[in-house]
Amino acid sequence: xxxxxxxxxxREAYSAHxxxxxxxxxxxxxxxxxxxxxxQETFLRAWKAGDRFDPQIGSLRTWLxxxxxxxxxxxxxxxxxxxxxxxxxxxxxxxPLEQALLAWQVEEAMRRIGEDHRRVLLETHFRARPYAExxxxxxxxxxxxxxxxxxxxxxxxxxxxxxxxxD
Amino acid sequence: MRTEDHRDWRLSLGAYALGDLPADERxxxxxxxxxxxxCRAELRSLEGVAALMALADPDRIEAPAASPPADLGARIEAxxxxxxxxxxxxKRRRRLRLxxxxxxxxxxxxxxxxxxxxxxxxxxxxxxSSPAQQVHFTSVPNGVSISATLEPHAFGTEIQMxxxxxxxxTLCRVFxxxxxGRTFPAGSFRYRWGGDSEAVLSSxxxxxxxxxxxxxxxxxxxxxxxxxxxxLVGGAGTGSA
Numbered sequence: 001x002x003x004x005x006x007x008x009x010x011r012e013a014y015s016a017h018x019x020x021x022x023x024x025x026x027x028x029x030x031x032x033x034x035x036x037x038x039x040q041e042t043f044l045r046a047w048k049a050g051d052r053f054d055p056q057i058g059s060l061r062t063w064l065x066x067x068x069x070x071x072x073x074x075x076x077x078x079x080x081x082x083x084x085x086x087x088x089x090x091x092x093x094x095x096p097l098e099q100a101l102l103a104w105q106v107e108e109a110m111r112r113i114g115e116d117h118r119r120v121l122l123e124t125h126f127r128a129r130p131y132a133e134x135x136x137x138x139x140x141x142x143x144x145x146x147x148x149x150x151x152x153x154x155x156x157x158x159x160x161x162x163x164x165x166x167d
Numbered sequence: 168m169r170t171e172d173h174r175d176w177r178l179s180l181g182a183y184a185l186g187d188l189p190a191d192e193r194x195x196x197x198x199x200x201x202x203x204x205x206c207r208a209e210l211r212s213l214e215g216v217a218a219l220m221a222l223a224d225p226d227r228i229e230a231p232a233a234s235p236p237a238d239l240g241a242r243i244e245a246x247x248x249x250x251x252x253x254x255x256x257x258k259r260r261r262r263l264r265l266x267x268x269x270x271x272x273x274x275x276x277x278x279x280x281x282x283x284x285x286x287x288x289x290x291x292x293x294x295x296s297s298p299a300q301q302v303h304f305t306s307v308p309n310g311v312s313i314s315a316t317l318e319p320h321a322f323g324t325e326i327q328m329x330x331x332x333x334x335x336x337t338l339c340r341v342f343x344x345x346x347x348g349r350t351f352p353a354g355s356f357r358y359r360w361g362g363d364s365e366a367v368l369s370s371x372x373x374x375x376x377x378x379x380x381x382x383x384x385x386x387x388x389x390x391x392x393x394x395x396x397x398x399l400v401g402g403a404g405t406g407s408a
Contacts (some may be wrong), residue, residue, distance in 0.1 A: 007247055007321055014240045022235040027227070036239055043243045044250070103222035110228045118228070125185050126225035143178075150181030150213075157216040167215045 004050030004060070010043055017061055018043075020108065021068050027104040028072050028097060038075055042068045062164055069097060109159035117152030120145055176203070180210050184217040248320055252367060255299075255318065256327070302380055304391045308332075313382060313389055315341075319374040323351075326368045328382070330358050337385045343372045343393075344379040358384070 004013060018039060025035035045067050046053070053063055076097075110118055123134045124145065135142040157165075176199045182188045183196045200207050304313035311332035318325040328341060341353040353370035370377075374393075381390035 007244065007251070010247060011240070011244060011321060014243060018235050018240065019232070022239075023233050026233040032233065035233070036236065039235060039239065040243050040246065044246060047247050048250075099222060102219060103224070106219050106223040107228045108232075110223060111232060121220075122225050122228065124182075125187055125220060126223075126228075128187075131182075131187075146182055147178045149185065149187070150178045153181040153184065153213050153216055156220075157212065160216060160219070167212075 004046055004053045006050075007047075009050070010047050013046065013060055013064065014043060017064050020061070021064060023108060024065070024101065024104045025068060025072065027107075028100040029075060034075055034079075038068060038071045041071045041075075045071065059164065065101070069101065072097060105160060105163050105165065106156075109156050109163065112159045113152060113155040117148055117155055120148040121152045121156070124149060173203075173206075176206055177209060180206060180213060181217075184210060184213040185220065186217075244321060248322070248325070252318070252325055252327075255316075256365075256367075259316070259327070300374070300393060302391050302393055304382075304389050307389055313384075313391075315380055315391075317374055317377070317380070317393065320369070323369060323371040324353075324374040324377060326353050326370060326380070328356070328366045328368065330366075330382075330384075333358055333384055335359055338383075339366075340383040341366075341368050341370075342381050342383075343370045343377045344381065344390075345372060345376045346378045 004010060021042060022035055022039050025038040026032055029035050029038060042064060046064060049067075053060065110121070119138070120134065123129045123137075124131055131142050131145045135145045138145075176196065179188065179192065179196050183193065188196065200210065299319070300317045302315045302317065304315075307313055312330070314329045316327045316329075318327075324343060326341060326343075328339070330339065333339075335358065337358045338355060339358055340355040343351045343353055345351070351370045351372035354368040356366035356368070377393045379390050379392055381388060
């Protein structure tokens with residue numbers, strides 16, 4: 001696909017990437033309504049700047065994410081400019097956007113790997129449970145847990161690479 | 168070293184990269200890594216990903232993935248279509264202001280003009296998107312001018328009608344017909360003197376399928392063929408009283 005100037009191109013781009021874009025928008029804005037707004041604005045900007053998209057330079061996905069990132073920054077600014085509802089309320093810590101994008105990609109990659117691998121990585125690494133305990137719970141030898149961690153990490157790397165991750 | 172041993176070491180590298188090995192096992196793997204370039208390379212390829220894991224939130228991983236509302240795509244398409252037709256109208260107004268006189272004269276000679284103008288797009292001209300078309304109605308009474316610009320869209324065809332010279336207040340009902348003579352209504356408008364003589368309408372018929380456009384204007388019906396870019400001099404439209 002070349003430039004993104006035709007309305008049909010936009011429709012194809014939407015069906016291919018809207019799920020991911022929306023997922024990240026929800027993750028970084030913390031609000032489904034704002035995320036909808038962000039995705040809508042992203043595709044509108046993409047269409048308006050469609051003749052500047054060059055598939056030789058980067059993938060459509062990367063380009064759309066770059067636009068979304070700007071939209072999220074703009075929305076964040078607009079939200080920050082609004083008067084606070086509650087005086088003295090605690091503002092949630094704002095995660096830097098680049099980091100939010102990476103975090104979301106890791107979470108998304110974790111969702112994409114096989115259930116066996118995901119389960120073992122979640123229990124042993126994120127929840128820091130001993131391998132023996134997880135092995136007993138799943139009814140498999142401890143060595144299997146270790147190999148699932150290894151293959152799970154490799155699968156995670158592949159899933160991240162599919163999303164454009166490079167070392 | 169035996170192959171199985173090597174395989175065992177390799178399988179430990181995931182836990183090693185994540186820092187999840189007990190101290191004694193970790194020391195053993197470290198010792199093996201000293202002497203095994205292959206395992207060192209494998210470890211390097213896992214370390215970047217392992218470090219990224221610290222960013223992720225396990226509860227978010229297990230939460231069902233958020234998906235956009237079903238109608239968001241349609242809303243975006245509608246917004247883009249509206250934006251596109253607004254831009255086209257502005258372009259057209261500028262063109263009309265520049266050369267109104269010449270355009271009328273040209274319209275009398277060429278019955279059907281097909282103009283391939285889409286903002287910024289279709290420059291490849293591969294014919295995969297049908298271009299916008301401009302249609303002039305020729306068989307109309309003296310003093311009456313009807314033309315239309317047809318734009319292809321995902322939903323069908325957008326039609327901008329430009330009418331002048333008919334009685335103010337006349338109800339105009341627009342339709343498209345395909346090659347098999349099936350009629351697809353495109354809505355209606357009332358012509359007003361002094362007001363904006365253009366109306367933006369839409370029809371579900373795909374522009375590539377449209378063979379004819381017509382207007383019921385009061386008791387009269389005017390039609391003009393759509394399609395081939397060849398100019399038909401005279402007799403292109405069929406007016407019937």
